[in-house]
Amino acid sequence: MAQVQITFQETTASGLPAQVIGFTGQLDETNVDEEAKKIYAAIDGMKEPRLVFDFSGLDYMNSKSIGYLTDWYSRVMSKNGKMVIASPKPNILDILKVVGITQIISVCASLEEAKGELGKTAVK
Amino acid sequence: MNEPSTLPSSDLGHLAQESVLTKTEQVNRDGSVKISIILPTNAYFMSGVRDFTKTIVMNMTGFSEQWAYRFQSVVDELTNNAIEFGSAPGQYITVTFLSQRGKSIEVFVEDTGTGVSHKTAAEMTAMISERRQADPAKMMGIRGRGLAQIVSHWTDRLEFKDNPMGGLIVHVVKNLETGETV
Numbered sequence: 133m134a135q136v137q138i139t140f141q142e143t144t145a146s147g148l149p150a151q152v153i154g155f156t157g158q159l160d161e162t163n164v165d166e167e168a169k170k171i172y173a174a175i176d177g178m179k180e181p182r183l184v185f186d187f188s189g190l191d192y193m194n195s196k197s198i199g200y201l202t203d204w205y206s207r208v209m210s211k212n213g214k215m216v217i218a219s220p221k222p223n224i225l226d227i228l229k230v231v232g233i234t235q236i237i238s239v240c241a242s243l244e245e246a247k248g249e250l251g252k253t254a255v256k
Numbered sequence: 257m258n259e260p261s262t263l264p265s266s267d268l269g270h271l272a273q274e275s276v277l278t279k280t281e282q283v284n285r286d287g288s289v290k291i292s293i294i295l296p297t298n299a300y301f302m303s304g305v306r307d308f309t310k311t312i313v314m315n316m317t318g319f320s321e322q323w324a325y326r327f328q329s330v331v332d333e334l335t336n337n338a339i340e341f342g343s344a345p346g347q348y349i350t351v352t353f354l355s356q357r358g359k360s361i362e363v364f365v366e367d368t369g370t371g372v373s374h375k376t377a378a379e380m381t382a383m384i385s386e387r388r389q390a391d392p393a394k395m396m397g398i399r400g401r402g403l404a405q406i407v408s409h410w411t412d413r414l415e416f417k418d419n420p421m422g423g424l425i426v427h428v429v430k431n432l433e434t435g436e437t438v
Contacts, residue, residue: 134303160306161299161336192306194332195402223325231405 134158134192138170143184146251150182152218152243156189159197168200175204181213184246188219198231205237218246289316292352297343297371299336305351306332318358323436326410327361333402334365334426342367342374342424360431369423377416377424384408 136157143150151174159167175181185201193201208215217239220228228234240246281291291312295301309331313324331351338349352364367374375383380403387404407414413429 133300158303160302160332161340162302192328192332194329194336195406196399198401199399222322223328226322226326227329227406230409231401 133162134160136163136167136190138167140170140174143247145182145184145247148182148251149178150184150247150250151178152184152186152247154186154189158192159190160192160194161196164194164197164200168197171200171204172207175207175211175213178213179211181208181211181215182250183208183213183215184243184250185215185217186219186243186246187217187221187224188243190221190224193224193227195231198227198233201233201237214250216240216246216249218243286356288354288356290352290354292350294348294350297339297345297347297349299339302332302335302339305335309353312353312355313361316357317355317361318432319361319430320436323430327363327430329406330410330428330430331363331365333406334363334428337402338365338367338424338426340371340373342369342371344368344370344372358432360429362427362429365426366419367423369419375424377418380416380424380426384414 134157136155136159139154139156141152141154143152153171153174175183183204205215215237217228217233217237219242220239225234225239228237228239233239238246238249240249281289283289293305293308295305306328309328310324313319313327314321319327335349335351343349347368347370349368350364350366352366354362354364384403388408390404403414407428411428411430413427415427417425417427419425
């Protein structure tokens with residue numbers, strides 16, 4: 133069974149409250165449905181969610197977890213928020229590109245770059 | 257005449273649970289290697305299958321590490337579909353790798369056709385054809401990306417066949433092209 137650890141760290145982006153959601157391990161059919169609930173709870177708990185998904189520790193994600201990623205993005209945008217992906221490993225970035233995620237969600241090479249992207253006022 | 261291979265156990269990844277998994281391997285006269293794994297209809301084994309896939313691709317085909325990771329995704333998506341839709345709990349699925357070093361890798365995933373949402377080869381072919389036409393950047397649903405996007409983009413051939421014994425056989429082929437090698 134795949135193992136994943138998801139952490140939530142409060143931070144700021146251009147002086148505004150934000151959260152860094154860190155992923156370590158693998159997301160697949162055995163755990164993604166249960167783990168996704170934590171992200172939905174985090175989004176629902178923020179008035180205008182500003183989220184960085186730190187994928188530096190994520191080793192694998194399946195197509196359903198990508199589907200959840202798009203749904204989280206939709207929820208964030210519906211609340212006038214913003215969501216950025218930071219530091220995906222090459223294989224993860226490869227998956228995100230092939231399914232077109234990089235065309236709708238900003239992907240940054242580092243956590244600092246992602247925080248900077250969150251702080252921008254322009255809507256992507 | 258096929259000769260049985262003698263792959264060292266370390267090359268077989270994490271699949272050491274002989275009580276629930278069955279694996280066979282053979283080396284053919286043309287140098288191609290065929291490895292079949294029969295596993296229960298349970299996603300519990302998927303991380304092991306992914307590790308095994310990466311090991312095979314990196315050590316037996318000549319494909320680059322990038323393609324080893326890509327095939328992890330391809331096999332994971334195919335196997336998961338077979339587990340979720342093709343074979344009922346308590347049944348099994350069969351994953352077969354056929355590799356020719358420096359040339360290609362093929363994967364066959366077979367289910368028993370006992371799943372609640374089992375589809376025929378014709379139905380699967382039509383579904384994939386329809387999904388391939390969708391703009392991936394506009395797909396916002398949670399499901400539907402595995403075959404149409406990941407598997408289709410990262411293989412040269414994706415085909416479905418009805419097993420005369422019952423169930424579906426999904427067959428993918430990826431040929432080794434220049435720039436895709438180690």
